[in-house]
Amino acid sequence: MSRAATLGERIRGEIETRILSGEWPPGHRIPFESELSALYGCSRMTVNKVLAGLAEAGLIERRRRAGSFVAQPALQSAVLRIPDIPAEIQGRGEAYAFELIDRRTRESGAHEPPAAGLMPGLALLDLTCRHLADGRPFAYEERLISLAAVPAAAQADFTAVPPGTWLLQHVPWTQAEHRITAVNAAPRLARALGLPAGGACLSVERRTWRGPETLTYVRQTFRGDAYSLGARFSP
Amino acid sequence: MSRAATLGERIRGEIETRILSGEWPPGHRIPFESELSALYGCSRMTVNKVLAGLAEAGLIERRRRAGSFVAQPALQSAVLRIPDIPAEIQGRGEAYAFELIDRRTRESGAHEPPAAGLMPGLALLDLTCRHLADGRPFAYEERLISLAAVPAAAQADFTAVPPGTWLLQHVPWTQAEHRITAVNAAPRLARALGLPAGGACLSVERRTWRGPETLTYVRQTFRGDAYSLGARFSP
DNA sequence: TAGTGGTCTAGACCACTAA
DNA sequence: TAGTGGTCTAGACCACTAA
Numbered sequence: 250m251s252r253a254a255t256l257g258e259r260i261r262g263e264i265e266t267r268i269l270s271g272e273w274p275p276g277h278r279i280p281f282e283s284e285l286s287a288l289y290g291c292s293r294m295t296v297n298k299v300l301a302g303l304a305e306a307g308l309i310e311r312r313r314r315a316g317s318f319v320a321q322p323a324l325q326s327a328v329l330r331i332p333d334i335p336a337e338i339q340g341r342g343e344a345y346a347f348e349l350i351d352r353r354t355r356e357s358g359a360h361e362p363p364a365a366g367l368m369p370g371l372a373l374l375d376l377t378c379r380h381l382a383d384g385r386p387f388a389y390e391e392r393l394i395s396l397a398a399v400p401a402a403a404q405a406d407f408t409a410v411p412p413g414t415w416l417l418q419h420v421p422w423t424q425a426e427h428r429i430t431a432v433n434a435a436p437r438l439a440r441a442l443g444l445p446a447g448g449a450c451l452s453v454e455r456r457t458w459r460g461p462e463t464l465t466y467v468r469q470t471f472r473g474d475a476y477s478l479g480a481r482f483s484p
Numbered sequence: 485m486s487r488a489a490t491l492g493e494r495i496r497g498e499i500e501t502r503i504l505s506g507e508w509p510p511g512h513r514i515p516f517e518s519e520l521s522a523l524y525g526c527s528r529m530t531v532n533k534v535l536a537g538l539a540e541a542g543l544i545e546r547r548r549r550a551g552s553f554v555a556q557p558a559l560q561s562a563v564l565r566i567p568d569i570p571a572e573i574q575g576r577g578e579a580y581a582f583e584l585i586d587r588r589t590r591e592s593g594a595h596e597p598p599a600a601g602l603m604p605g606l607a608l609l610d611l612t613c614r615h616l617a618d619g620r621p622f623a624y625e626e627r628l629i630s631l632a633a634v635p636a637a638a639q640a641d642f643t644a645v646p647p648g649t650w651l652l653q654h655v656p657w658t659q660a661e662h663r664i665t666a667v668n669a670a671p672r673l674a675r676a677l678g679l680p681a682g683g684a685c686l687s688v689e690r691r692t693w694r695g696p697e698t699l700t701y702v703r704q705t706f707r708g709d710a711y712s713l714g715a716r717f718s719p
Numbered sequence: 720t721a722g723t724g725g726t727c728t729a730g731a732c733c734a735c736t737a738a
Numbered sequence: 739t740a741g742t743g744g745t746c747t748a749g750a751c752c753a754c755t756a757a
Contacts, residue, residue: 256745297726317723421506430708431667431684478664492727530727530728546742549743550738
């Protein structure tokens with residue numbers, strides 16, 4: 250089945266076990282690199298790579314001259330997968346469909362969403378669209394794309410490929426910021442999602458950069474009764 | 485200011501720049517370790533650590549005998565900080581208060597939340613409580629703690645320390661699963677949060693394990709108009 | 720100022736796998 | 739089967755910092 254563990258993996262496993270079992274509580278000093286290399290009969294480099302990995306994972310903290318210490322339990326955090334909507338729907342075994350409701354080119358003004366962080370006077374592509382799963386409304390999407398940062402978007406055919414998927418395939422990004430909120434559906438949104446007015450929706454806002462430049466800002470709104478975000482995490 | 489970059493950091497930066505600028509697109513084969521070590525005049529070990537780091541970060545994929553390749557753009561994902569509620573509120577400069585509404589010891593039955601993954605017949609501590617910011621309702625919390633896994637919880641004083649904070653300080657965990665949804669507040673919940681019935685709320689469910697054993701299951705419900713989850717992420 | 724961690728070298732052997 | 743990446747060795751020098 251699984252190949253034999255390497256020496257580094259074995260050392261890492263034994264240290265992790267002592268930490269996670271509580272045998273080495275937060276603040277406990279773990280053996281120095283020199284002690285561990287003597288203990289396992291290996292070079293210090295092998296131990297160094299193990300401890301560097303544990304530090305990167307947040308399980309230990311390392312201080313020159315002082316040693317390595319079991320870290321205080323991390324604030325819980327979760328790696329959340331922000332899905333590509335077509336892939337998400339097809340992964341459920343449902344038929345994906347996409348509607349481009351509106352597409353216009355305009356300049357950014359004073360009333361852009363503050364979270365978009367767009368200066369006035371930028372050339373924008375302003376898109377409104379809807380994602381459907383098995384013919385039922387799944388998500389409503391409002392998106393702004395900076396044409397200065399992504400000029401090729403002006404020629405893209407967003408009736409054929411949803412803009413999120415197109416961007417993922419064509420434009421590298423360096424940073425993204427997300428904001429997840431719950432909102433009561435306003436009448437227009439409720440109609441678009443096939444919900445009673447006031448129905449709870451999950452709103453995911455995302456702003457994506459390349460370097461200092463905002464590439465795109467999007468707000469995707471999902472029916473609260475049909476969608477949830479899931480995440481699994483280890484410390 | 486910042487100290488000079490090490491050679492490894494410089495190599496990593498130059499490769500990242502080529503990938504993120506699109507000069508090396510997805511699927512592009514990057515130079516072999518031997519080529520890079522010749523190019524930078526360093527040992528192969530130095531290059532190996534750089535490429536291993538890039539692979540761990542998901543920017544490249546490595547295949548024996550074939551080489552290292554720029555990875556397809558990652559599905560967007562986000563590192564979400566699941567906050568310790570008292571720390572979150574105090575971080576906003578607001579006064580934190582906590583109310584323990586109900587505390588009982590009971591056995592798990594057939595009607596536990598399916599996401600809790602609790603077998604029937606387990607000894608449970610069942611807690612209901614409310615978090616307040618500057619005297620206003622902030623979050624409603626329903627929590628189950630397995631007394632088999634965390635016997636010390638039976639003696640803890642949860643009128644003084646909220647259970648989430650107590651657990652974070654006392655119990656190491658190995659894995660957590662989260663589920664984030666939007667819900668319309670049912671009448672009882674709306675009263676507890678000071679919302680009109682049907683108001684949108686953000687619900688965060690979390691199940692936490694140590695090894696194979698469930699430690700705790702919690703559902704925290706936040707006023708949608710007063711709370712959002714934020715996340716910042718690089719690929 | 721003494722001792723830790725951070726980084727690097729110049730090798731080595733091997734598992735894996737694409738050709 | 740040839741060549742890559744994966745891992746390891748036995749050193750070295752240095753920056754940083756706790757004592």
